[in-house]
Amino acid sequence: xxxxxxxxxxxxxxxxxxxxxxxxxxxxxxxxxxxxxxxxxxxxxxxxxxxxxxxxxxxxxxxxxxxxxxxxxxxxxxxxxxxxxxxxxxxxxxxxxxxxxxxxxxxxxxxxxxxxxxxxxxxxxxxxxxxxxxxxxxxxxxxxxxxxxxxxxxxxxxxxxxxxxxxxxxxxxxxxxxxxxxxxxxxxxxxxxxxxxxxxxxxxxxxxxxxxxxxxxxxxxxxxxxxxxxxxxxxxxxxxxxxxxxxxxxxxxxxxxxxxxxxxxxxxxxxxxxxxxxxxxxxxxxxxxxxxxxxxxxxxxxxxxxxxxxxxxxxxxxxxxxxxxxxxxxxxxxxxxxxxxxxxxxxxxxxxxxxxxxxxxxxxxxxxxxxxxxxxxxxxxxxxxxxxxxxxxxxxxxxxxxxxxxxxxxxxxxxxxxxxxxxxxxxxxxxxxxxxxxxxxxxxxxxx
Numbered sequence: 001x002x003x004x005x006x007x008x009x010x011x012x013x014x015x016x017x018x019x020x021x022x023x024x025x026x027x028x029x030x031x032x033x034x035x036x037x038x039x040x041x042x043x044x045x046x047x048x049x050x051x052x053x054x055x056x057x058x059x060x061x062x063x064x065x066x067x068x069x070x071x072x073x074x075x076x077x078x079x080x081x082x083x084x085x086x087x088x089x090x091x092x093x094x095x096x097x098x099x100x101x102x103x104x105x106x107x108x109x110x111x112x113x114x115x116x117x118x119x120x121x122x123x124x125x126x127x128x129x130x131x132x133x134x135x136x137x138x139x140x141x142x143x144x145x146x147x148x149x150x151x152x153x154x155x156x157x158x159x160x161x162x163x164x165x166x167x168x169x170x171x172x173x174x175x176x177x178x179x180x181x182x183x184x185x186x187x188x189x190x191x192x193x194x195x196x197x198x199x200x201x202x203x204x205x206x207x208x209x210x211x212x213x214x215x216x217x218x219x220x221x222x223x224x225x226x227x228x229x230x231x232x233x234x235x236x237x238x239x240x241x242x243x244x245x246x247x248x249x250x251x252x253x254x255x256x257x258x259x260x261x262x263x264x265x266x267x268x269x270x271x272x273x274x275x276x277x278x279x280x281x282x283x284x285x286x287x288x289x290x291x292x293x294x295x296x297x298x299x300x301x302x303x304x305x306x307x308x309x310x311x312x313x314x315x316x317x318x319x320x321x322x323x324x325x326x327x328x329x330x331x332x333x334x335x336x337x338x339x340x341x342x343x344x345x346x347x348x349x350x351x352x353x354x355x356x357x358x359x360x361x362x363x364x365x366x367x368x369x370x371x372x373x374x375x376x377x378x379x380x381x382x383x384x385x386x387x388x389x390x391x392x393x394x395x396x397x398x399x400x401x402x403x404x405x406x407x408x409x410x411x412x413x414x415x416x417x418x419x420x421x422x423x424x425x426x427x428x429x430x431x432x433x434x435x436x437x438x439x440x441x442x443x444x445x446x447x448x
Contacts, residue, residue, distance in 0.1 A: 085133065
């Protein structure tokens with residue numbers, strides 16, 4: 001029977017008893033997959049912008065990057081030594097070296113270059129352009145370094161004037177020369193759209209002369225914790241108070257996901273104060289993440305404030321931990337959609353698991369990343385597992401390279417010590433209440 005059919009039958013039954021009041025409909029219980037799909041359908045990659053190279057670190061390209069020129073842009077030496085003609089060294093030995101006249105000294109960045117003719121050589125430094133006429137570079141170790149001693153040198157110390165150099169072995173054509181375009185050819189695609197820009201990619205962009213690049217920016221995520229019981233770490237803890245750990249956990253998790261994260265200190269259970277903080281943060285947020293105040297407590301003012309904006313839905317999910325969740329947008333002006341907001345439970349484990357399941361995919365989507373979700377693998381669990389009926393349970397675990405996984409701590413949502421030792425989440429489906437020892441389970445990897 002569908003939901004609409006069930007409602008119709010219930011209404012007909014009520015008509016038989018005019019004195020009976022219709023029973024209120026039970027709140028909907030969302031599945032994890034339904035909630036996640038609803039959340040992801042409401043977000044998209046952020047619009048692309050042009051950024052300077054260092055500002056683009058961690059972002060993903062929104063364009064293919066083509067090389068405007070060759071890299072290297074000219075033939076250059078890969079060694080300190082002497083630019084020579086190969087014919088002049090073909091019979092060189094230590095006993096009978098080739099004696100060549102040095103016609104110039106070429107440093108990196110040199111503009112005017114001497115021509116190397118028959119019987120000549122030019123002293124050259126690593127990275128310096130190869131002069132016309134030269135066909136190879138003899139490393140200084142293959143010469144006497146201009147000392148006239150006939151012994152191989154390991155440093156270039158001789159004066160250039162009236163210098164001769166003795167080459168002690170043959171030098172093959174092209175030896176120790178980095179050819180123009182041998183790394184990157186002009187017009188070639190060096191980076192594809194979607195590439196994440198790390199140190200080596202930024203170095204390549206700089207090497208081909210790009211000062212800016214078009215990217216999907218990193219989303220700006222504002223993280224705040226709510227609750228009058230919260231004090232900042234390092235401050236004295238009074239009766240009934242606890243240190244605010246959630247804002248640190250979630251801010252670090254947002255950074256790990258690729259966002260620019262701003263941590264806001266704990267906000268007390270005061271509607272006016274919470275609204276003021278939100279209004280202050282809206283201008284710099286692409287996403288707001290809160291923890292606490294989404295259950296049915298008498299002093300949970302988060303719902304009151306968020307619902308006053310409109311467009312925020314508070315839900316109960318078929319999961320443990322993390323049953324209460326909030327999602328929507330706030331701060332939208334006329335014609336604007338507002339800033340996406342995810343309101344997470346206040347218990348530390350619930351908050352972190354909710355982040356991994358729902359917030360991290362939102363951040364990755366905003367980044368335009370292809371890997372939105374954490375990888376999931378199958379593993380054998382030596383321990384027997386139990387789970388409440390109708391709930392998808394996420395147990396903390398340690399995944400081993402041999403393909404086994406062990407639960408860490410219990411199922412309670414306050415065990416931060418166990419959470420810190422976990423490197424994965426063990427998933428028990430909604431329709432499973434018991435798994436015998438040695439069962440295969442789905443494992444969400446957190447350290448990948």
